[in-house]
Amino acid sequence: xxxxxxxxxxxxxxxxxxxxxxxxxxxxxxxxxxxxxxxxxxxxxxxxxxxxxxxxxxxxxxxxxxxxxxxxxxxxxxxxxxxxxxxxxxxxxxxxxxxxxxxxxxxxxxxxxxxxxxxxxxxxxxxx
Amino acid sequence: xxxxxxxxxxxxxxxxxxxxxxxxxxxxxxxxxxxxxxxxxxxxxxxxxxxxxxxxxxxxxxxxxxxxxxxxxxxxxxxxxxxxxxxxxxxxxxxxxxxxxxxxxxxxxxxxxxxxxxxxxxxxxxxx
Numbered sequence: 001x002x003x004x005x006x007x008x009x010x011x012x013x014x015x016x017x018x019x020x021x022x023x024x025x026x027x028x029x030x031x032x033x034x035x036x037x038x039x040x041x042x043x044x045x046x047x048x049x050x051x052x053x054x055x056x057x058x059x060x061x062x063x064x065x066x067x068x069x070x071x072x073x074x075x076x077x078x079x080x081x082x083x084x085x086x087x088x089x090x091x092x093x094x095x096x097x098x099x100x101x102x103x104x105x106x107x108x109x110x111x112x113x114x115x116x117x118x119x120x121x122x123x124x125x126x127x128x
Numbered sequence: 129x130x131x132x133x134x135x136x137x138x139x140x141x142x143x144x145x146x147x148x149x150x151x152x153x154x155x156x157x158x159x160x161x162x163x164x165x166x167x168x169x170x171x172x173x174x175x176x177x178x179x180x181x182x183x184x185x186x187x188x189x190x191x192x193x194x195x196x197x198x199x200x201x202x203x204x205x206x207x208x209x210x211x212x213x214x215x216x217x218x219x220x221x222x223x224x225x226x227x228x229x230x231x232x233x234x235x236x237x238x239x240x241x242x243x244x245x246x247x248x249x250x251x252x253x254x255x256x
Contacts, residue, residue, distance in 0.1 A: 004239050017145055019156060026154030028147060031210045043239060076241065077230035078223055082159045084231045095206055102205035103212045111132050111171060113204065 002043065005036050009081040015051060018083040020094065023072040029094040030102040032059070034083060046071045048085060065126045067091040098123045130171065133164050137209040143179060146211040148222065151200040157222040158230040160187070162211060174199045176213060193254045195219040226251045 010016050015033045022029055032050040034042065038058055041049040048069035052059040062068030073086035095102040097119060104117035138144050143161045150157055160178040162170065166186055169177040176197035180187040190196030201214035223230040225247060232245035 002239055004235060004241055007241065017159065019147055019159065021156055028149055028156060028212055030205065031145065031147065043235070074235040075231040075244075076233045077158065078225050078227075078232070079230075080233075082230075084156055097206050099206075102207075102210075103203040104206070105204045105208075107132060107171070107202040111130055113132055113135065116203075 001036055002040055004043075005039050007080060008039075008076060008083075009079065010036065011081075013053075015053070016081060016083055018048075018050065018085055020048060020069060020085045020087050020089075023086040023088055027101055028103060029087070029089060029100070032061075039083065042071060042085075043074065048087060062090065065091075065093070065096075067093045067126075069094070093120055093126070096123060096127075098126055129164055130168055132171075133167050135208060136167075136204060136211075137207065138164065139209075141181075143181070144209060144211055146176075146178065146213055148176060148197060148213045148215050148217075151214040151216055155229055156231060157215070157217060157228070160189075167211065170199060170213075171202065176215060190218060193219075193221070193224075195221045195254075197222070221248055221254070224251060224255075226254055 014035050017031055018034045019031050020029045033053055035051040038049045038051045048061040050059040068090045069087040075084040098121045099117050099119055105113045106116045108114045142163050145159055146162045147159050148157045161181055163179040166177045166179045176189040178187040196218045197215040203212040226249045227245050227247055233241045234244045236242045
């Protein structure tokens with residue numbers, strides 16, 4: 001395992017949260033989780049590899065959809081327990097709902113969640 | 129408790145990760161954690177209140193330093209298990225190290241972490 005990975009703090013499940021931000025637009029696209037192995041693969045392949053908590057296995061982002069994330073910069077925070085990826089989002093869709101970003105739900109003035117971003121491509125077509 | 133909060137997914141410790149992004153520059157400043165109470169206070173006060181996992185209590189961001197975070201937008205992701213805050217960072221310093229952002233450590237080509245952002249104000253002066 002790379003020394004730079006050993007210097008980070010992973011949680012009791014061996015995971016660290018990773019924020020993906022579009023390198024150009026600076027839009028925050030998603031937050032997913034990484035274990036040591038997925039972070040090492042991310043560094044080596046220069047392409048985002050997460051760890052899926054629901055499926056309990058490595059998640060090669062875009063392997064099914066083709067919407068991979070090419071790594072531009074990798075940062076960590078002052079505590080070494082969060083990762084920030086600056087990426088180029090291939091195809092412009094990072095969310096499994098077919099949207100640019102996962103953060104398409106916003107609180108309105110009545111304290112109700114509203115959908116604020118359109119579906120770019122039907123997920124039934126993306127994951128056929 | 130507000131209904132919009134009950135609709136979110138908190139983890140086994142009753143927490144949800146919250147990303148703070150500068151509303152103007154779009155820089156990702158920090159990631160901290162919230163419990164239901166801190167999120168409700170954040171919504172009501174329009175000012176970031178986190179939950180400190182190390183101190184195990186509410187963390188009124190900026191209460192000591194004066195560097196509060198004024199809420200512009202609150203979003204959640206497609207799974208409802210992450211919060212994204214768009215904020216105005218009072219004083220331009222969000223990190224306890226006296227830097228603009230917590231993500232001042234970047235991986236270089238030799239796979240070593242490098243500090244890439246300056247201290248704006250000495251923490252000994254901030255927290256006197």
